[in-house]
Amino acid sequence: MSTNLPGRLVRLLSGLALFGASVALMVRADLGLGSWDVLHQGLAARTGLPMGVLVNGVAVAVLLLWIPLRQRPGAGTVANVVLVGLALDAVLALLPPVGSLAVRIPLLLAGILLNGVATALYLGARLGPGPRDGLMTGLAGLGLPIGRARTSIELVVLAAGWLLGGTVGPGTVLYAVAIGPLAQFLIPRLAAPAPGRAVPTGVTPPCPA
Template sequence: MSKENKWRWTFFFIGLATMSLGITMTIKGKIIGTSPWDVLHIGMFKQLGLTIGTWSILVGLIIILSTSLYLREWPKLATWLNMLLVGSFIDFFNWLLPNTTIFPLEITYFIGGLFVMSTGCALYISANLGAGPRDTIMMIIASKGFSVRTGRTIMELFAVTTGWLLGGPVGVGTIILALGSGYIIQWTLPKFRYQLNKRIA
């Protein structure tokens, strides 16, 4: 494996693990709501059992198969790894991190999770090895003449509405995560790209 690929995959794996840790932290602080997709995953967990991470994997698998049929192309390896690893990491960190019902600690979990999740997302995106399953839907919607922001909004509205109907935790935190993460990713992504280019130069 070339030096460039080693660094890209390093950024990719560390980014996924970091993002998953942040996702789990926001789930632990769900008193004020979780991200749109986690509203769906938690709602399915409440209604059907299994684990939150397992539902993340299964929903991702359905999305991958659907988008592959639509695009008539096989997803990249990184897309499959994204689906499998994020769900697995979520279950691992959910087991590792202690639960709490103390409101200040839940808020701390949530705020910390927002920054950790967004930073991890920027780190894995900087590797440029392939989009995650949900990002692929966003880009398909955007290719129909909508902006990327509109595509993301449509996708997340569907997820949060379905999850809420299943009993998932929706609140002001859901809005904060949907809007706030983009600003953090936008700020950190160029820095990670700079660091990656510096290492593979």
């Protein structure tokens, strides 16, 4: 275990909390969410449960799919299951809905930027993949190209969330286009140093949670 574990834990926990906060900003912007959050919001609309509770619940359900895929969770995986949804619900409770487009657009942009920072911190900690990331890499381990695995999962989740009533809009497209370059730029700048290992610069970011 690296001697910089305390620093990595700080990055992990702050990254996950900021990830939940960033999703809350995008929810309040009401201009479209990332694929998984469209699903979470759609489930929340159908069940009446808090969105953060469903973020964590879906994470647990996805984690169960790791068993046949022979994926192993790390400390970051467990923290992901617990913290992202809690942070999301906490920020939603503090931030009321807004109606003005002049406020919603900056909220969306701030949410996407904060999501990029959170992604870089979380991935840079290198303490285990999120549940959704492990599903993607597990399918890739069965022989499905990782790009095709990610795209297939994202499209299925997006379609299901939209049918359930989740918000799909320009923010969905902007997030999909922006989050990869943001993460690629920020990861080497925010990642914890690891002796003998290079910081990844071309990582495909997770969908949080």
